[in-house]
Amino acid sequence: MVEGRARDLAMFNLAIDSKLRGCDVGALKVEDVAPNGYTIERATVRQRKTRRPVKFELTEQTRQAVEDYLRASGKKPGEFLFSGRRHDGHCVTTRQYARLVAEWIGSIGLDPRLFGTHSLRRTKATLIYRRTGNLRAVQLLLGHTKIESTVRYLGIEVDDALAIAEQVDV
Secondary structure: OHHHHHHHHHHHHHHHHHOOOHHHHHOOEHHHHOOOOOOOOEEEEEOOOOOOEEEEEOOHHHHHHHHHHHHHHOOOOOOEOOEOOOOOOOEOOHHHHHHHHHHHHHHOOOOOOOOOHHHHHHHHHHHHHHHHOOHHHHHHHHOOOOHHHHHHHHOOOHHHHHHHHHOOOO
16 A cells, blocks of 8 residues: 555645646656656656646655655556556546545545645646746746736736735836
8 A cells, every 4th residue: 555655645746846737647657757767856748738848846855755656666667657547558547636636635624626636736836926926937837828828727816916016116
């Protein structure tokens, strides 16, 4: 069962750090994050939806979780990082991933109906935006083509824009 917990921690941390959609988290290959047997600090993945590459950093905590998981699972380059239930060379499905996220959410006492796989994608992006106010940086990190998509995605309202404007003296 250690492998399962190591996998869950690696998947959870990677989902937050990468800001990837669930289908992209599931489709990660070992070489995407650990091409030479050790986890890299920055990775680039081509997103399925947009076919555009997106770059992301892996925090020390995430790198350690991935390395622990790779050791426990014996995963090698060429394999999917997170295998499906049958371990037959297929990646974890978005449905399996969603079930895992629902279990994680429930295990910490939150309502799984209120949070899902996209909550993980949105978490770090929202924190970056709140701390920096840099909408363009968040747009790049999420791989959005239009800034309007990022505005909608983050739920930025007129009040948020006014609060930022009030902090700027001319």
